[in-house]
Every structure is written in C-alpha cells, then in structure tokens.
Amino acid sequence: MGISYVWAEVLGLLITSFMLYRSWFAPLARLPGPLICSMTRLPLMYHEFHGDRRLFIHSLHMQYGPVVRVAPNEVSYATREAVKEIYASGGSGYDKSSFYSLFQNFETGNMFSTLQKDEHAAVKKQFAERYSKIHVSKPEVSSVIQENVDAFMSRATERLGASVDIYDLLHCFSLDGITGHLFHPSGLHSQSDPKDHKFMEELSYSSGLRRAYFRHYFPTLWWVYSKVTGVTRRRGVSGLVDAYVLKTAREATVDPHTVLDKLRTADARNPQRPALLSASECMDHLAAGIDTTGDGLCFLMHHLSRPTPASRRVQEKLREELVQHPGKSLDDLPYLDAVVKEGLRVFSPIPMSFPRVVPSGGRVVDGVPLPGGTIVSCQPYTLHRFDTDVFPDPDEFVPERWLAAERAAERNQLFFAFAAGGRGCIGKHLALLEMKLLLRDVYSTYRTRVAPDMVASMEQDDQTISSRPKGRKCLVTFEKLNDF
Numbered sequence: 001m002g003i004s005y006v007w008a009e010v011l012g013l014l015i016t017s018f019m020l021y022r023s024w025f026a027p028l029a030r031l032p033g034p035l036i037c038s039m040t041r042l043p044l045m046y047h048e049f050h051g052d053r054r055l056f057i058h059s060l061h062m063q064y065g066p067v068v069r070v071a072p073n074e075v076s077y078a079t080r081e082a083v084k085e086i087y088a089s090g091g092s093g094y095d096k097s098s099f100y101s102l103f104q105n106f107e108t109g110n111m112f113s114t115l116q117k118d119e120h121a122a123v124k125k126q127f128a129e130r131y132s133k134i135h136v137s138k139p140e141v142s143s144v145i146q147e148n149v150d151a152f153m154s155r156a157t158e159r160l161g162a163s164v165d166i167y168d169l170l171h172c173f174s175l176d177g178i179t180g181h182l183f184h185p186s187g188l189h190s191q192s193d194p195k196d197h198k199f200m201e202e203l204s205y206s207s208g209l210r211r212a213y214f215r216h217y218f219p220t221l222w223w224v225y226s227k228v229t230g231v232t233r234r235r236g237v238s239g240l241v242d243a244y245v246l247k248t249a250r251e252a253t254v255d256p257h258t259v260l261d262k263l264r265t266a267d268a269r270n271p272q273r274p275a276l277l278s279a280s281e282c283m284d285h286l287a288a289g290i291d292t293t294g295d296g297l298c299f300l301m302h303h304l305s306r307p308t309p310a311s312r313r314v315q316e317k318l319r320e321e322l323v324q325h326p327g328k329s330l331d332d333l334p335y336l337d338a339v340v341k342e343g344l345r346v347f348s349p350i351p352m353s354f355p356r357v358v359p360s361g362g363r364v365v366d367g368v369p370l371p372g373g374t375i376v377s378c379q380p381y382t383l384h385r386f387d388t389d390v391f392p393d394p395d396e397f398v399p400e401r402w403l404a405a406e407r408a409a410e411r412n413q414l415f416f417a418f419a420a421g422g423r424g425c426i427g428k429h430l431a432l433l434e435m436k437l438l439l440r441d442v443y444s445t446y447r448t449r450v451a452p453d454m455v456a457s458m459e460q461d462d463q464t465i466s467s468r469p470k471g472r473k474c475l476v477t478f479e480k481l482n483d484f
C-alpha cells in the first residue's frame with residue numbers, strides 16, 4: 001500500500017513536470033493560446049470527436065490572435081504569410097501530417113493520402129492534365145457535365161412550384177459529374193436511375209467522423225475493432241460504392257479523355273504498380289468530388305433562395321447578367337464568378353484545418369521560429385473571416401466584394417476554399433465548371449425560393465474533412481421567371 005502510494009506520487013510528479021515543461025519551457029512556450037492546450041492535446045481531441053474542431057480553432061483565433069498554439073505540438077495560423085510558407089514554399093509547401101493516412105482506400109495509398117511531397121509530385125504527374133482548365137473545357141468533357149445539368153433542369157421542371165430536395169438532387173448531380181469525368185461512358189446516372197441513386201445515398205448520408213478520429217488516434221484499438229466487427233471502410237456500410245469502383249477500374253470501357261484512361265496508361269507503362277493503386281485513386285476522386293461540389297452548391301442555392309431582400313437582390317443581379325449575355329463564355333460573367341466565390345468563402349465545403357509538418361531543422365512561419373515536427377495549419381473558415389480589413393462584415397454574403405479592385409490581391413491570397421500550392425485541390429476547374437454551368441441554367445430560367453415546408457437545419461455539420469448541411473435536406477421551389 002505504502003509503496004504504491006509512493007509510486008503514484010512519483011508518477012504524478014513526472015506528469016506534472018512534463019506538462020509544466022510543455023507550457024513554460026518547450027520551444028512553443030511563448031506562443032499565445034490557452035494554458036491547458038499547451039499541456040495536453042485533450043481539449044483539441046474533445047472538439048475533434050464532437051465535430052466542432054473548426055469552431056473551436058476559430059474561437060481561439062478570435063481570442064488569441066492570428067497565431068495560436070492549439071495543442072502541445074500544434075500551431076494554427078490565420079495569415080497570408082503562413083499560407084504562403086506552409087502550403088506553397090518550394091511549390092507544394094510542407095509534407096502532410098499522418099492524419100492523411102486515413103484517406104487510403106482498399107488499404108492502398110493515393111495522391112491525397114501521400115504524405116511526402118516528392119512522392120506526391122510523382123503521382124500527380126500521371127493524371128494532373130485531366131483536371132487542367134484546358135482539359136475540362138474540351139467539348140467532349142464539358143458536354144458530359146452539360147448533360148448532367150440538363151438532367152437537373154428536367155427534375156426541376158417536372159416539379160415546378162413544388163418542394164424539391166436539392167440536397168439529394170445536387171449530390172446526385174455531383175456524383176454523376178465526377179463518375180462521368182473518371183469513367184465516361186461508365187459513369188453513374190443517379191439523377192434519373194433509382195439503382196444508381198443508392199450510391200449517392202451511401203456516400204452522402206453516412207457519417208464517419210468519430211470512426212476516422214478513433215482510427216487516427218488509436219490505430220491498435222481500431223485494428224482490433226475492425227477484426228472483431230469486420231468494419232474496415234471509412235464510410236458507408238454496404239460496400240456498394242467500393243464494389244462499383246473496383247469493378248469499373250478493372251473492367252469498364254472508358255473514353256480516351258477520362259481520368260481512368262490516363263491511369264491505365266500509367267499501369268501499362270509500369271507493370272510493378274500495385275494492382276489497386278488506380279482503384280484507390282478513383283475512389284478518392286469520387287469521394288472528393290461528390291460532397292464538396294454538392295454541399296457547396298446546396299449551401300449557396302439555399303442562401304440565394306432565402307426570403308430576404310439581400311438574397312432576392314443577388315438572384316436578380318445574377319439573372320440580369322445571365323439574361324443579358326446569353327451566349328457569353330463563363331469567363332466573361334463576372335457576377336456569376338463573384339457569387340460562386342462568395343459562396344465558397346462563406347460556406348467552404350472543406351472549412352477546417354489542413355495539417356502539415358514543419359520540416360526537420362525547423363522553419364520560421366510568419367516570423368515565428370518552429371522546431372521540425374511541429375504540426376501547422378490554416379483553415380478556410382478562419383482565413384475567410386479573420387482579417388476584417390480585407391473581408392469587412394465577414395459573415396455577410398456580399399458577392400460585390402469580389403468585384404472591387406481595392407485589396408483584390410489580398411482577398412485572393414486569403415481565399416483558401418481550394419487550399420493553395422501544389423497540394424491544393426486538383427478538381428478545382430472541374431468543380432467550378434460544374435457549379436457555374438448549373439447556376440447559369442437554373443438562374444437564367446427559374447427563380448428559387450426556400451419551400452414553405454423546409455424545416456431542416458442548414459447549419460454546417462463538420463465531417464472528417466468536409467462540412468455538410470446538418471439536416472441533410474434542403475427543400476426549395478423552382479418558379480418560372482415570368483411567374484413572379
């Protein structure tokens with residue numbers, strides 16, 4: 001009894017000394033932040049498991065300023081200088097943290113889950129061209145997207161004046177878009193085919209946040225859990241999407257302009273390439289392409305449909321531009337561009353931190369010297385709100401801010417919805433084309449309003465990396481322009 005008491009005291013003393021060292025003497029000790037966060041990661045983990053890491057980090061920035069120590073070994077930034085250094089120095093910034101290993105598929109890595117930047121660059125080279133602006137604008141590629149826009153417009157027209165769940169329909173639209181880009185003509189048609197609709201349901205209604213953090217922090221326990229329960233997937237339970245991607249990657253006939261065609265060229269050039277590499281890559285693009293574009297459009301269209309003078313005014317200005325310039329290229333529609341950008345600023349589909357690791361030997365990030373191994377990050381949600389000189393009234397939806405010449409460079413440097421540098425979003429041009437083609441056709445034909453029976457919450461509900469409407473339902477009505 002006496003001996004165990006002494007051991008308990010020694011252990012307590014050691015833990016206390018370690019925590020005091022972390023908060024007062026460790027290299028990060030001078031950085032602002034709550035005392036408890038400098039001693040232990042538990043507060044951050046608590047918010048991660050509760051799905052409000054983004055809001056916790058944001059509240060710390062509002063309290064402590066642009067640089068905050070959010071855990072003993074982790075620092076969050078809210079400045080342009082930090083974005084440049086962390087994500088773009090040397091082209092693609094620092095290596096990713098082990099958090100990204102979660103994004104492997106079929107127990108096989110892919111570009112997004114690759115931690116080291118050199119390895120990442122080699123993977124990216126194999127298919128990056130398929131996502132360039134030039135490629136996605138080619139008629140054979142953009143016509144596939146336009147077919148999906150036409151299918152969306154048909155659904156809206158069939159139900160004119162009635163409630164339409166655009167959460168459902170927009171996720172179908174983006175699923176059909178990304179699978180078309182990867183596999184055409186073997187893509188899905190979930191907007192019109194109930195069999196394909198099941199794929200969207202598996203992807204966009206399931207939740208994997210706690211599972212992902214559990215796996216990240218407790219890999220051994222996760223291993224035991226997955227052996228006992230047989231659960232290995234990141235999300236979804238039926239494995240429908242996994243089976244579709246595996247089969248399609250292996251057997252489907254695809255057009256020469258698709259991403260899979262390019263991956264097959266890489267497979268043919270290098271017979272040593274692991275068999276599941278292309279399937280893992282396609283699965284990642286599919287997952288990256290559905291919720292981001294679907295949620296981004298859903299938040300934006302919901303906002304435009306609200307019964308407020310501000311939203312009505314934006315719809316009217318948008319319609320004016322579209323109706324007055326029917327044949328113009330998307331690049332010549334500045335108000336449409338500003339509406340999309342403002343939507344992605346206020347409702348970023350991936351709003352939370354993108355963690356990176358300071359290289360060995362240490363670096364100075366925005367004037368702060370950091371030792372190698374420190375985890376550093378920025379998050380769009382905060383970058384889009386923190387500097388109110390650049391973004392006045394940051395929670396207000398004001399597309400016009402993107403049209404002003406003053407401070408344009410600073411605004412663009414702080415716009416982080418697609419991240420920045422060589423590891424930023426590869427699907428950006430595809431996503432923007434999908435969003436703009438859809439909004440152009442919808443708002444030059446119809447007016448949208450939040451439906452009278454819409455009661456679901458549109459609060460941003462954070463998932464492992466993306467964020468979606470909490471109620472997973474968004475009812476709006478489409479009305480003919482000359483009907484109001």
Ligand code: HEM
Nearest residue numbers: 111112285288289292293296354418419423425426427431
């Ligand atoms: C509005 C829509 C979209 C948004 C806001 C968005 C945002 C982002 C962001 C912020 C990242 C970097 C994340 C990080 O570093 O942790 C990213 C990466 C990525 N995105 Fe997107 N994305 C969108 C649409 C798409 C689409 C349609 C695709 C289709 C393939 C896609 C594929 C990817 C891939 C593959 C990466 C990893 C890039 C790499 O590792 O180099 N995204 N996206």
